[in-house]
Amino acid sequence: MSILAKLLGSHAPFELLSKHLDKVMLCVDLVKPLLDAASNQNQDEVKRIAEDVFRLEHEADEIKLKIRDHLPKATLLPVSRGDLLNYLKTQDNLADNVEDLVLSVSQLRFPSCWTDGGMHDELMALADYSVSAAKEAANMLGRFERLRMIGFAGDIIEELREIANRIGQIEAKADRKQFKLVQMVLEIQDPDWHFAYSYVLLQVIRSLGKMADNAESMGDYMRLMIAD
Amino acid sequence: MEYLIGWLGTSDPVVLGIAATAIVFGFYMAWNIGANDVANAMATSVGSGSLTYRQAIWIAAAMELAGAVLAGSHVTNTIRKGMIDVQLFAHDPQTLMLGMLAALLAAAVWLNIATLFGLPVSTTHSIVGAIVGFGLFIYGSTAIQWIKVFQIVLSWIISPLAGALIAYFLFVLIRKTILTARNTSRALLRLTPIFAGLTILLIVLATVYKGLKNLNLQLDTSTALFSSLTAGIIGAGIFYLYVSRRDGSRYDEIQNVERVFMVLQVATAAYVAFAHGANDVANAIGPMAAVFAIIQNGVIALKVPVPMWILLMGGVGIVIGLATWGYRVIKTVGKSITELTPTRGFSAEFSCATVVLVCSKLGLPVSTTHTLVGAVVGVGLAQGLGSVNLGVMRSIIASWLLTLPVAGGLTILIYLGLEAVIQL
Numbered sequence: 001m002s003i004l005a006k007l008l009g010s011h012a013p014f015e016l017l018s019k020h021l022d023k024v025m026l027c028v029d030l031v032k033p034l035l036d037a038a039s040n041q042n043q044d045e046v047k048r049i050a051e052d053v054f055r056l057e058h059e060a061d062e063i064k065l066k067i068r069d070h071l072p073k074a075t076l077l078p079v080s081r082g083d084l085l086n087y088l089k090t091q092d093n094l095a096d097n098v099e100d101l102v103l104s105v106s107q108l109r110f111p112s113c114w115t116d117g118g119m120h121d122e123l124m125a126l127a128d129y130s131v132s133a134a135k136e137a138a139n140m141l142g143r144f145e146r147l148r149m150i151g152f153a154g155d156i157i158e159e160l161r162e163i164a165n166r167i168g169q170i171e172a173k174a175d176r177k178q179f180k181l182v183q184m185v186l187e188i189q190d191p192d193w194h195f196a197y198s199y200v201l202l203q204v205i206r207s208l209g210k211m212a213d214n215a216e217s218m219g220d221y222m223r224l225m226i227a228d
Numbered sequence: 229m230e231y232l233i234g235w236l237g238t239s240d241p242v243v244l245g246i247a248a249t250a251i252v253f254g255f256y257m258a259w260n261i262g263a264n265d266v267a268n269a270m271a272t273s274v275g276s277g278s279l280t281y282r283q284a285i286w287i288a289a290a291m292e293l294a295g296a297v298l299a300g301s302h303v304t305n306t307i308r309k310g311m312i313d314v315q316l317f318a319h320d321p322q323t324l325m326l327g328m329l330a331a332l333l334a335a336a337v338w339l340n341i342a343t344l345f346g347l348p349v350s351t352t353h354s355i356v357g358a359i360v361g362f363g364l365f366i367y368g369s370t371a372i373q374w375i376k377v378f379q380i381v382l383s384w385i386i387s388p389l390a391g392a393l394i395a396y397f398l399f400v401l402i403r404k405t406i407l408t409a410r411n412t413s414r415a416l417l418r419l420t421p422i423f424a425g426l427t428i429l430l431i432v433l434a435t436v437y438k439g440l441k442n443l444n445l446q447l448d449t450s451t452a453l454f455s456s457l458t459a460g461i462i463g464a465g466i467f468y469l470y471v472s473r474r475d476g477s478r479y480d481e482i483q484n485v486e487r488v489f490m491v492l493q494v495a496t497a498a499y500v501a502f503a504h505g506a507n508d509v510a511n512a513i514g515p516m517a518a519v520f521a522i523i524q525n526g527v528i529a530l531k532v533p534v535p536m537w538i539l540l541m542g543g544v545g546i547v548i549g550l551a552t553w554g555y556r557v558i559k560t561v562g563k564s565i566t567e568l569t570p571t572r573g574f575s576a577e578f579s580c581a582t583v584v585l586v587c588s589k590l591g592l593p594v595s596t597t598h599t600l601v602g603a604v605v606g607v608g609l610a611q612g613l614g615s616v617n618l619g620v621m622r623s624i625i626a627s628w629l630l631t632l633p634v635a636g637g638l639t640i641l642i643y644l645g646l647e648a649v650i651q652l
Contacts, residue, residue, distance in 0.1 A: 076567070076604065076605065076608035076613065077613070078608070078611040078612055078613065079612075146482065148611075149407075149482045149486075149569070150403060150407045150408055150482060151399065151403040151407060151571075151572075151610065151611045152611045152612050153403050153404070153407075153408055154407075154408035155408075228612075
């Protein structure tokens with residue numbers, strides 16, 4: 001292989017990073033349809049979405065491994081290898097969170113306070129926060145690609161920091177919503193309600209919360225990648 | 229053959245045999261240079277999509293040839309008589325002749341091995357190592373013009389550094405004035421014609437300043453400056469017209485900038501090929517010219533012009549090497565280095581070609597490949613280097629350390645073999 005190819009790496013990690021994100025975001029897009037289907041007790045739909053998520057998560061994993069396997073060959077990387085790998089990991093975790101969510105949602109039972117007590121609305125609000133945090137995080141990579149094209153200078157750096165800040169704010173809202181939902185679960189009075197159901201419900205809440213956390217981490221690692 | 233006998237002024241079969249061998253070895257060396265080295269110079273343009281690989285071959289062929297013929301003789305002189313004290317061989321010109329043959333074959337064989345195994349070996353380092361190895365073997369360290377060798381080795385360190393520095397600032401300039409400009413199309417219109425003009429100015433200047441004597445045409449400094457300046461301004465004007473008339477609305481701003489630089493990159497690719505021809509053709513024809521000079525004069529003359537046809541032959545050898553082998557390398561390298569966008573490729577190529585051309589005008593044989601590597605690293609530094617894999621740096625340094633002794637040792641072995649054949 002020629003010295004230039006060795007120097008520049010035979011493989012572009014950034015293009016693959018975008019491809020990986022595409023798969024991850026296809027998973028994220030399924031979060032709300034999944035919760036709707038479960039809430040409507042439409043088990044067929046839940047199963048169908050679950051299959052899609054498993055497939056997409058697997059595809060994302062394959063791209064992730066490709067990036068990791070070939071990254072050592074890239075020599076002239078404008079960002080630190082460690083930061084890039086950490087970013088990749090958090091981006092990948094997002095898909096894992098959706099997968100975890102699928103596993104719990106398919107076991108979900110609904111307490112009497114689900115619709116009357118407003119639990120459904122609160123859970124959907126949490127899902128909104130998590131999905132929008134993930135979407136903000138996904139927007140970063142497009143801006144980052146542009147920054148890379150320009151050669152890591154200019155206003156985009158500030159723009160990216162602002163997006164990271166916004167994700168942080170959304171994550172804080174998601175945290176409060178999560179707290180409220182946990183309280184609601186602990187206060188369920190339904191006599192037919194089994195402790196195991198609470199456990200599954202808490203898992204759903206936790207997975208949604210983790211999504212927002214991971215989106216925030218993506219922002220943090222993005223900050224490191226673009227730091228002076 | 230008739231021509232050769234007349235030109236060399238002898239019909240001694242042994243001497244003619246040596247002359248023919250020199251031509252074969254020189255051609256083989258030139259073929260290797262074309263097969264290995266040129267690819268790196270052209271690959272950045274192919275990688276960024278500025279040129280198809282077929283176009284790259286044609287441009288490389290034309291410009292290598294032009295560089296070799298029009299600006300190639302300074303380094304040839306250095307290779308031929310700069311590194312070893314040729315006066316020591318005054319009573320024994322045959323030894324020097326055989327030594328030069330051995331050096332040519334040794335450097336070419338080493339290059340061929342390196343090409344097969346994909347080692348980043350410099351053609352320049354190979355021939356320098358070969359000649360120095362030969363001088364050391366025959367007369368010990370007194371035969372070596374250490375000052376000259378030291379200058380050459382110093383230039384190997386300085387040329388990648390200079391390549392990196394110029395490429396760094398050029399890319400920072402492009403980023404500051406064009407890529408991050410509020411109105412990129414206006415910035416393009418204002419600045420890219422200057423880049424185009426400058427490239428043409430430098431190619432023409434290198435050609436006419438002390439270059440045309442190969443065509444028996446000497447221009448004085450002011451005429452040379454004036455004519456290259458005129459060519460540069462005309463080139464800038466044409467490029468201005470091109471940029472002002474093209475419709476970039478189909479593309480997004482940054483894509484549009486890269487599109488315009490694709491066109492500029494064609495000019496710098498030509499520039500690199502020209503500089504490479506000027507610098508590297510000497511590695512093949514320097515020792516060959518020395519052999520002919522000794523045959524012609526019977527003694528070691530200090531100043532013999534390098535005949536035009538020898539320069540031309542070196543150029544043709546490079547082109548054939550490129551066409552028969554180098555295109556494969558261009559194809560593979562071009563595919564793999566997509567990270568080098570036209571603005572970055574332009575910065576690296578412009579810097580590399582300028583450094584190589586200045587060095588070859590100073591009679592310093594430098595490695596084009598290593599200078600280009602320096603320039604690519606320079607562009608990388610401008611973007612902030614987050615990660616450096618030391619493996620490549622190691623292989624460059626290893627090739628430095630390995631090439632000199634291997635080429636030198638191989639030369640000695642081949643020399644002993646040639647001597648045995650002659651004595652039969």
